[in-house]
Amino acid sequence: MITVRDLTRRFGPHTAIEGLSFHLERGEVVGFLGPNGAGKSTTMRILSGYLPATSGSAEVAGFDVLRNSLEVRRRIGYLPESVPLYAEHRVEEMLEFQGRLHGLSRSERRARIPRVLERAGIADRSRAIIGALSRGQRQRVGIAVALLPDPEVLILDEPTSGLDPIQRLEMRKLLVELGREHTVLLSSHILPEIEAVCPRVIILSKGSIAADGTQDELVRKLGGGARLRLEALVGPDVATAVRLLKALPGVVEVRDGGRLGIHHVFELPCAQDLREDVGALAHAKRWAIRELSWQRPSLEQLFARIALDLPDDPPSTVSPSTASRAEESPASASRTTLVQLDVSAPLSTSQPAPAAAAAQGKIVYNLNPFDMGASRDLSKPKPIDGPAASPKEDA
């Protein structure tokens, strides 16, 4: 439905996009992701026929956007980031205008306008003056305007920017619905939105495609940081434990993280979740497990990595609490990303890293399961009259 080949656009000496190539099948919902200035809006503007490309070609529904611009424009519903609407008109007048521009007959307009207003959730404001609407309502009107001609392709540039969380959730729901009937190219800075709405993601960075694929594919291809962490009491023969772990199918490498108190830390870089296998092995070998977790980078982490030009393999050690939080929600993952990127050295008692310790701030370990969560810092001697009832966070 959309084919882009070697698309380049320059604004004077500045190159907005360079050598962009991708293809969207009919009915695909694709998220366009990238930091500011990555070239998302420029690409969308070229596809909508607003901007010509400096070189390369783009086709929408089989029509070249430059040579058959009008044919392309008839087939797309385009919502620019600025949501351009005539502020002095009423909502239904704006839709009437859009209908006429697309050559819809009066009966078609009468049938479709209430439908798209209903769909966009703005039916109750159809007689409102656009200039008097809130940002979220204007956004909805923009969606209704884009939907009116029932386009084959929807190009939505940041449709949720400026919306409050409730409006954002509603918009997300609407976008999921739209994705069932249209080919949708959607750009957004809000990653959870892309994760929720778009099965496929194209990540742009500095005007080029940094990644293209389904979310799972991206995490698999670029993940580079998926790892399983095991903290267990394996006894004195650590080498055997390492050998056994390495023998598990899917395990490429076992990193010995050294001792943490009475437990030993292992890290297994692995693309798949091997917790079942490692758990079974630990059970068979009667290893007492304190932690068994698997973490792979979220889309947001990948995005941050690409946007910030960070290496593919992030620092190896993630604190247990961080890892578990990362799996909780994408919103909290953003905080997690920052924490994870900041930590630059492994956490280990055998090879203490002052910088890591400083970044970590505290290392608190719960040793005794019977003392109601009593904790202490193992790097310091045990206080004789130490508190026992509440976790203590020594700096």
Add this chain to the structure above:
Amino acid sequence: MSGAWTIYRRELAGLFFSPLAWVLLCIALAFNGFFFVLSVKGFGGDVLQSMSFLLGGSYTFWMLVVLLPPLLTMRMFSEEARTGVLEFLLTAPVSDFAVVLGKLLAATTLLAVLWSSAFLYGLALAALGTPPDWAPLVSGVCGATLVSALFCSVGLAISALCNTPLLAAFFATIANAAILSLPFVDALLALPPGSPLRVALGHANVITQFQASFVVGALDTKHVLFFVVWTGFFSFVATRVLEARRWW
């Protein structure tokens, strides 16, 4: 051309929605009425001469023709580019020329409404028992509309070039004044009679073209074409500027 018609309707509605258009109409009508009364008195009750004075024969007419179109057209592209509505229009399934044409016709229509107020004077005189000579009145209104279209097209081309409406109005006013002043270049340069430049400047004299035909009540195709062709030329320029904007 259905796209141009759609845009024309919206632009006309947009113009009448804006207070600026009403203010301009009010001021221009008051101005016209005032000068009509003065000219009737000045010409000793010669209504026909007063009307021709009002439509093309006076400096006040040319002043309005120079000033009003830029004020109407200044926002049509520059403001829309600023608010982003231009992006909506230029990604709609209509050609750039249709966009320009729709806007040009809307601005010209508003000015035609203004010039048509002369008919009210004619009707009032007819009601009082002295029917005017309708032919020069009709041709005068037609001519004034054509002149307005020419200057509106200049205003549109400049509005497409500028990013702020005020700047667009300023430059369009200067451009209109320059077009009207072209014949004076001849006097300034003291060109010899028969020189090609002098002949060309003579042909480009808007005031002469207007007064030779429309004021006397004769619709000469040559003069009609003069205005139509130049309006078309500046509309074409506006379209090209609009296309060029995509490369900025």
